[in-house]
Amino acid sequence: MLKDEVRDVLLGKKKVNKRQVRERTKKCVYYAEAGKEAIFTGKRAEAIAKNILVSVDSTVTEIKGQTAQPGIARGIVKKIFRAKDMKKMNKGDILVSIATDTDVVPAMKKAAAIVTDQGGITAHAAIVSRELGIPCVIGTKIATQVLKDGDMVEVNATAGIIKKLS
The missing domain is CATH 3.50.30.10 (Phosphohistidine domain)
Incomplete structure (x- = not known):
């Protein structure tokens, strides 16, 4: 959970979104830039991860x-x-x-x-x-x-x- 989400749950402003938490435990990408943060799940997370992850040559010794x-x-x-x-x-x-x-x-x-x-x-x-x-x-x-x-x-x-x- 993002810090704002945790704060809102602790202050009673929101309830924990169990579906969202389950999605995030399966696959998620945390993104932060210029003071803003976001979490992507599902196909969007897969697409982002594919672009970020380094592909490694299998012959590297x-x-x-x-x-x-x-x-x-x-x-x-x-x-x-x-x-x-x-x-x-x-x-x-x-x-x-x-x-x-x-x-x-x-x-x-x-x-x-x-x-x-x-x-x-x-x-x-x-x-x-x-x-x-x-x-x-x-x-x-x-x-x-x-x-x-x-x-x-x-x-x-x-x-x-x-x-x-x-």
Whole structure:
């Protein structure tokens, strides 16, 4: 829900539109520009997403990003998007995610290296990887699209490069 919608519900001005919430949980695009925001659902959301999402060449074997914590590690990719995904993470795996947050710190502690699509030097993944001394590459933009669970990779976080080995 948009902040104005939440405010109106809390003030009793509106009731929660359950149909709208269901639609948004299926597929939605949040858009903000010049102080205005909107949420699109259904076919409109699909059309917008199609134009925004980066198409990735399936033959990509090397991904570049920014070094957050230097080091080199090899391991098996485990894509972690939410806390419930952590159960598949084993010690020595390579954690790959769009971004990290406090919910996935237990998985981060098991990782041989961390790779994220988003983030800068002050991102959660960058800060935690430095605290833990785990090699980390951030801001790859495409790691979650190129890498699959079970892929063997080498993360050269010193150079900001992830190589797909299998």
